[in-house]
Amino acid sequence: MNYFPDEVLEHIFDFVTSQRDRNSVSQVCKPWYKIESSCRQKVFVGNCYAISPERVIERFPGLKSIFLKGKPHFADFNLVPHDWGGFVYPWIEAFARNNVGLEELKLKRMIISDECLELISRSFPNFKSLVLVSCEGFTTDGLAAIASNCRFLRELDLQENDVEDHRGHWLSCIPDTCTSLVSLNFACLKGDVNLAALERLVARSPNLRSLRLNHAVPLDILQKILMRAPHLVDLGVGSYVHDPDSETYNKLVTAIRRCKSVKSLSGFLDVAPHCLSAFHLICPRLTSLNLSYAPGIHGTELVKLIRHCRKLQRLWILDCIGDEGLEVVASTCKDLQEIRVFPSDPFVGNAAVTEVGLVALSRGCPKLQSILYFCQQMTNAALITVAKNCPNFTRFRLCILDPTKPDAVTNQPLDEGFGAIVHSCKGLRRLSMSGQLTDQVFLYIGMYAEQLEMLSIAFAGDTDKGMQYLLNGCKKLRKLEIRDCPFGNAALLMDVGKYETMRSLWMSSCEITLGGCKSLAKKMPRLNVEIINDNDQMEVSADDRQKVEKMYLYRTLAGQRKDAPEFVWTL
Amino acid sequence: MEGGLGLLVGGGSPNESTMSKLEVVEAEASSYPVEAELELGLGLSLGSGGGGGKGKANAWGDCGRILTAKDFPSVVSQPHRPNKNNNNSSIPSACVVGAVSGTKRAADSVSHEGGSPTAGSQVVGWPPIRAYRMNSLVNQAKAARAEEDKGIGEKDKSKDNLKKKICNGNKANVTGNEKGHLGFVKVNMDGVPIGRKVDLNAHACYETLAQALEEMFFRSTTTINSIGGEKQQVTKPSKLLDGSSEFVLTYEDKEGDWMLVGDVPWGSQLSNLADRENVELLTPEQTPPPLPDVPNLCKKASNHEDVRSQWTCSKIPG
Numbered sequence: 001m002n003y004f005p006d007e008v009l010e011h012i013f014d015f016v017t018s019q020r021d022r023n024s025v026s027q028v029c030k031p032w033y034k035i036e037s038s039c040r041q042k043v044f045v046g047n048c049y050a051i052s053p054e055r056v057i058e059r060f061p062g063l064k065s066i067f068l069k070g071k072p073h074f075a076d077f078n079l080v081p082h083d084w085g086g087f088v089y090p091w092i093e094a095f096a097r098n099n100v101g102l103e104e105l106k107l108k109r110m111i112i113s114d115e116c117l118e119l120i121s122r123s124f125p126n127f128k129s130l131v132l133v134s135c136e137g138f139t140t141d142g143l144a145a146i147a148s149n150c151r152f153l154r155e156l157d158l159q160e161n162d163v164e165d166h167r168g169h170w171l172s173c174i175p176d177t178c179t180s181l182v183s184l185n186f187a188c189l190k191g192d193v194n195l196a197a198l199e200r201l202v203a204r205s206p207n208l209r210s211l212r213l214n215h216a217v218p219l220d221i222l223q224k225i226l227m228r229a230p231h232l233v234d235l236g237v238g239s240y241v242h243d244p245d246s247e248t249y250n251k252l253v254t255a256i257r258r259c260k261s262v263k264s265l266s267g268f269l270d271v272a273p274h275c276l277s278a279f280h281l282i283c284p285r286l287t288s289l290n291l292s293y294a295p296g297i298h299g300t301e302l303v304k305l306i307r308h309c310r311k312l313q314r315l316w317i318l319d320c321i322g323d324e325g326l327e328v329v330a331s332t333c334k335d336l337q338e339i340r341v342f343p344s345d346p347f348v349g350n351a352a353v354t355e356v357g358l359v360a361l362s363r364g365c366p367k368l369q370s371i372l373y374f375c376q377q378m379t380n381a382a383l384i385t386v387a388k389n390c391p392n393f394t395r396f397r398l399c400i401l402d403p404t405k406p407d408a409v410t411n412q413p414l415d416e417g418f419g420a421i422v423h424s425c426k427g428l429r430r431l432s433m434s435g436q437l438t439d440q441v442f443l444y445i446g447m448y449a450e451q452l453e454m455l456s457i458a459f460a461g462d463t464d465k466g467m468q469y470l471l472n473g474c475k476k477l478r479k480l481e482i483r484d485c486p487f488g489n490a491a492l493l494m495d496v497g498k499y500e501t502m503r504s505l506w507m508s509s510c511e512i513t514l515g516g517c518k519s520l521a522k523k524m525p526r527l528n529v530e531i532i533n534d535n536d537q538m539e540v541s542a543d544d545r546q547k548v549e550k551m552y553l554y555r556t557l558a559g560q561r562k563d564a565p566e567f568v569w570t571l
Numbered sequence: 572m573e574g575g576l577g578l579l580v581g582g583g584s585p586n587e588s589t590m591s592k593l594e595v596v597e598a599e600a601s602s603y604p605v606e607a608e609l610e611l612g613l614g615l616s617l618g619s620g621g622g623g624g625k626g627k628a629n630a631w632g633d634c635g636r637i638l639t640a641k642d643f644p645s646v647v648s649q650p651h652r653p654n655k656n657n658n659n660s661s662i663p664s665a666c667v668v669g670a671v672s673g674t675k676r677a678a679d680s681v682s683h684e685g686g687s688p689t690a691g692s693q694v695v696g697w698p699p700i701r702a703y704r705m706n707s708l709v710n711q712a713k714a715a716r717a718e719e720d721k722g723i724g725e726k727d728k729s730k731d732n733l734k735k736k737i738c739n740g741n742k743a744n745v746t747g748n749e750k751g752h753l754g755f756v757k758v759n760m761d762g763v764p765i766g767r768k769v770d771l772n773a774h775a776c777y778e779t780l781a782q783a784l785e786e787m788f789f790r791s792t793t794t795i796n797s798i799g800g801e802k803q804q805v806t807k808p809s810k811l812l813d814g815s816s817e818f819v820l821t822y823e824d825k826e827g828d829w830m831l832v833g834d835v836p837w838g839s840q841l842s843n844l845a846d847r848e849n850v851e852l853l854t855p856e857q858t859p860p861p862l863p864d865v866p867n868l869c870k871k872a873s874n875h876e877d878v879r880s881q882w883t884c885s886k887i888p889g
Contacts, residue, residue, distance in 0.1 A: 077696035134703065160703040188703070292704075295711050346698050346708065374698060401698055432699075458697070483696070 010039045019044045041065055046503050048086060048110065049528065052558040053094035064103045065129075066091075070110035072506050072552050073456070074481055076134065079508060079550070081534045083565050086110040089119075090563075096123035104155075106131040117142030121149035128180075129155035139164040140189070147173035155183040157210075165191035172197035181205040185212035187236050187267060192216040203228050212236025215269040220248045226255035234288075235259070236267035240276075253278050266290035266316075268297065276301055283308030287335075290316040295344045299352075303328050313337045318344040319352040319374060326357035330364025338370040343401065351375050351401050355382035355408070362389035370395040377408035378435055383417025387424035396421055397432035403459045406436035413437055419444035422452070432456040442466040446473020454479040467491035471498050481506040489516030496523050504554040515544030517551055521571035528560060529553045529571045 004012075013036055016022055026036040041064040043056060048068045057063060070086025088110045095102050102124040112135055120127060127150045140163065146156065147170050172194045174181075181201065186193065193216060202208060202225050209232060213222065217238035226232070242249055262282050271294050286309050291297060299320045306312070306325070312333040319341050321329070329336070339361060343351045355378045361368065368390045378400055406413055414435040422428055422445050429451055433441065437460035445452065446469035453476050461467070467487040470480070471494060480502065488511035499505055499520075514531070521529040532550040560570045700708075 074696065076701045077699050078702055079696045134701065160701060162703065293707060293711075295708065342700065342704065343698065344708070346700055346705065374700075399698055403694070403697055456699075458699075 006035050009035045013039060017042075038062060042104075043067070045069070047554050047556075048088070048091065049558060049561050050503070050554060050556045053091040054098075055557065057094060057098050057100055063095075063100050065106075066102070066104070067106040067108075068110060069108045072481070072504060073109075073479070074483065074506055074508070075109055079483070080532065080552075081565075081567065082136070083111075084532065084568060085561065085563055085565070087563055088112045089116045092116050092119050092123070100124075101126060103127055104129040104131075106133070107135050108133040110135050111137040112142075113137050114139055114142035114145070118145040118149075121145045126152060128152050129157075131155065131157040131159070132161050133159045134161065136162040140166045140168050140170045140191070144168055144170035144173045147171065148175070151175070151178060152180050153178060154180050154207075156181075157183055157185040158188050159185065161188050163189055165189055167191040169194050169197065171201065174201055176200075176204065179204050180207065182207045183210035183234075184208070185210065185236065187212040187214050187238070187269065189214045189216075195221050199224055199228070205229075208232065210234035210264075212267060213238035215239050219252060223248060223252040223255045226252070226259055230255075230258040231261050232259055233261050234264040234266075235262050237265070237269075238267060239270040240268050241270050241272045249278070253281070256281050260285070262286070264288035264290075266293075268294035271296040276305055279305065280308045284310060287311055288314040290314075292316040292318055292340065292342045294318070295320065299325050307332055309333060311335060314339075316340040316342070318342050320344045322352050323354055323357035323360065326353060327360045327364075330360045333365060335367060336361075336365040337367050338395075339365075339368065340372040341374060342372075343374040346374075346401070355379050358382060359385050359389075362386040366390060367392065369393060372397040372399075374399045374401065376401060377405060378414060378417065379407045379409050380412060380414055380417035380420075381407075381409070383414065384420040387417075387420035391424045392427065393421070393425040394427050395430040396425065396428060397430070397456075398434060399432065400434045403434050404436050405434075413440070415441040415444065419448070422449040427451055430454040433460065434458060438462050439466040439469070442469040446470055449474055451476055453477060455481070457482045457485055459484045461485045461487060464488055464491035464494075468494050471495050477501075478503045480504075482508070482510060484509040486511055488512055489519075492516050493520060496520055499524060499527055499553060500555050502555065504552065506550075506552050507548075508550040510548075512548050512551060513544060514542055514546050514548055517548055518544065518571050520553070526555055526557070527553050528556050530564070531569045531571065533567045533569060 009032070013022070013025060016025055019042070022036060022040055026033045037059050039062055040060050041062050043060055043063055043065070044067045045051060045056065046069050048070050056066075068088060068091065070088070071080055071084060074080060075084070086109060088107055089112075096119060102120075103126050105120065105127075106129075112132065117138055120130070122145075130146060130153075138161075143156075143163075146153070153174070170193075171186075174197075182205075184201075193214070195217065198217065199221065202211070208229050211225070211229065211232055211234070213225075213236055215238050217225075219240060219242040222237060222240075226235075242252075256278055259282065263285060265279065265282060265286055265288070268291060276297065283305060289306075289309060289312055291302065291305075295318055297320075299322050302317065302321045303325045306315075306321075306329055309315075310332055313335050315329065315333065315336060315338070317329075317340070321341070326341070329339070341353055341357070351374050353373070353375050355375065358371075358373055358375065358378075359382045361371075362385065366389065369392050371393065372395075375398070378398065407417070414433075415438055418431075418433050418437070418441050422431070428449055431445070431449065431452060431454070433456075437457075439462050442461060442465070445455070449455075452474045455470070455474070455477065457480075464487055466485070467482070468491050470477070471491070477498075483506075487507070492507070492512050493516060517529050517531060521527065530552045531548055532552060534550075564570060
């Protein structure tokens with residue numbers, strides 16, 4: 001392999017795009033490591049505290065695009081205090097200082113401030129793409145800085161962020177000379193935008209392919225925008241409230257007719273459900289449909305819409321569609337690969353779908369690979385049927401609203417059902433379970449889930465054996481998150497070396513003690529073992545026998561982090 | 572639980588064994604008797620959680636946890652009647668409250684979640700839905716709960732005198748500028764579970780609004796295009812406004828007082844209803860004590876100054 005000059009190898013490596021493959025390439029031999037590292041442009045850091053920004057810059061001098069993840073996954077469910085960490089500023093500051101030619105930045109579950117956004121906008125002249133997912137800490141003022149200063153802005157994609165809306169005119173800050181916009185998503189912003197500026201922006205962006213509006217964009221503006229952007233591929237409707245007999249509606253229908261390229265539809269954040277029929281024109285071409293933020297659409301309307309969507313591959317929907325509605329999905333959407341069914345009223349604790357809908361989907365959609373299903377109840381028989389019908393699952397997440405509910409018919413634990421899933425779906429990479437589960441299910445997972453990388457467990461198991469089966473069996477496990485399970489120190493300390501092969505472990509409301517965590521931290525210096533002690537549950541001089549409420553550990557080359565707040569102890 | 576279905580133990584081709592076990596399962600399922608009486612309650616509790624196998628003195632401290640079936644060895648063999656209304660309300664509420672109040676975190680998180688969960692679902696971070704999605708559902712659920720209930724087929728179980736609210740259907744996530752969304756208001760009648768939407772922008776005075784409402788609620792065969800249709804014409808005096816109906820139209824103003832609709836000029840009324848959320852049709856028993864005299868409100872908006880000075884209340888006959 002030393003016969004090729006470096007340039008040739010570089011050229012060959014250019015064709016290797018996935019992060020994992022490039023990591024593998026870099027481990028073949030030292031020369032390959034050097035060459036691959038010098039020409040890699042896109043870097044993914046799954047835990048921003050696992051490595052320091054300086055080290056990343058040093059290894060990848062050609063860095064142009066980076067994707068960073070911050071808080072642990074359970075932060076999504078309010079289990080992690082807001083100021084736990086995940087600040088991106090040190091990274092941006094390091095990039096700026098080292099003259100990194102940053103063009104693309106994607107963040108997930110991180111804290112980014114307005115100052116940071118401004119720093120980005122001033123430090124990287126070729127900055128093109130900002131994607132923020134579930135982030136917080138910034139306001140529309142920060143967005144204004146990006147809008148004003150990034151002359152070649154192509155993509156501004158805000159997904160489910162918590163943004164303080166100062167209702168400034170950030171959108172108007174995009175200069176008239178900027179015509180490069182390809183993707184704009186501001187659906188999560190709560191305030192108004194300057195509608196005239198929005199229209200002008202769309203008019204001067206011939207490359208615009210993806211546009212997702214927030215609720216403050218009314219129907220007449222939507223109609224005007226669609227007239228100007230008939231080449232849209234991805235559309236997120238903002239407000240869809242209108243009078244069916246009005247001129248506006250007729251114009252909308254005309255505009256929609258012109259949009260022959262729309263493949264992905266979402267939004268309907270405010271909706272008067274009676275006239276979705278305008279969108280029936282688009283449905284036959286749709287491959288992706290997300291109506292999970294539109295509880296105003298009744299089940300019957302949903303079904304009418306879906307009957308037209310024969311090419312659908314991805315569907316995110318609310319459970320008000322019901323089991324019958326899912327039968328319609330199953331009979332219509334034969335190409336379906338991913339489906340997510342969310343509860344429309346999680347507080348009441350009633351989901352409108354059951355195992356019947358799940359089985360129907362599995363029967364009708366054999367190409368299903370990814371599912372997230374919130375339901376009222378489940379049975380082993382249903383899961384076994386699903387496992388048989390759909391062996392191609394790579395992601396399987398089932399949430400029964402009552403987390404310890406047994407099989408609704410036999411009253412048995414759901415061990416056999418989930419066992420069937422892991423046995424049948426040989427490519428399963430991600431699994432979340434709920435319902436009554438004993439140690440047995442973990443035995444099955446350890447035995448059969450060979451490709452499993454991420455596992456989320458809650459209120460399951462009986463003894464330490466459960467967790468031990470997991471750690472023993474799942475060789476490819478990277479992320480394990482456990483809450484409210486009776487696993488203690490014996491399980492935690494059984495195989496401490498395992499944690500260096502994983503990205504992270506989260507355990508909350510389990511049986512592990514301070515002493516156990518300390519012992520683990522002592523044995524494994526390259527792990528950060530953090531105790532999250534919000535609400536002062538533990539004293540500094542706490543007895544080692546005291547239970548630990550929340551523990552988060554992760555492998556790291558960066559040592560103890562310096563930005564941890566007071567209530568986080570790194571042991 | 573070693574026996575179970577024995578699904579995955581032993582040799583033979585996986586498909587075959589799966590098939591036969593599936594049949595076994597289905598046979599079992601159908602022959603399982605359902606005992607109607609006993610309801611197994613799972614509960615959060617403090618203190619002595621954990622199964623028998625644990626042994627050691629349990630120092631759970633303030634942590635609540637859901638008990639599994641193993642924690643109830645004496646009842647675990649009895650079948651659990653599937654609780655159609657099952658949510659965590661099957662958990663004894665005393666235990667839940669105790670567990671939740673024991674941890675400040677839990678209490679904080681509950682208050683983080685926007686709208687307060689019902690008594691049952693006090694488990695922190697459950698169901699596992701992203702906070703952003705939860706918040707957005709809360710906002711939208713507040714505005715649309717009545718219609719959603721209808722859609723899911725849930726009957727509202729509260730008492731007969733359902734006091735429902737008029738919500739501005741577009742209030743979800745709107746913080747500032749309301750003008751563009753002013754049109755739609757939902758009106759509910761006391762005793763009727765299903766509300767109707769009215770576009771205030773379609774009416775130029777109280778009279779047409781009252782007529783539209785009367786059409787909606789008292790003549791159910793007629794369907795009014797309530798989503799901002801043609802401006803309604805005045806055809807005859809409205810019973811709602813002159814007091815000859817047994818119902819009155821009220822709304823809740825900024826201070827939280829219940830006011831009779833019609834008290835102020837139409838334009839001001841629009842802004843009152845925009846800011847506040849509650850308009851009701853009340854039954855006679857619930858009206859405030861009658862004030863003397865009932866002027867006829869069949870006047871255009873421009874005349875409302877005199878109406879305002881004369882307007883008192885509607886008199887409820889018989």
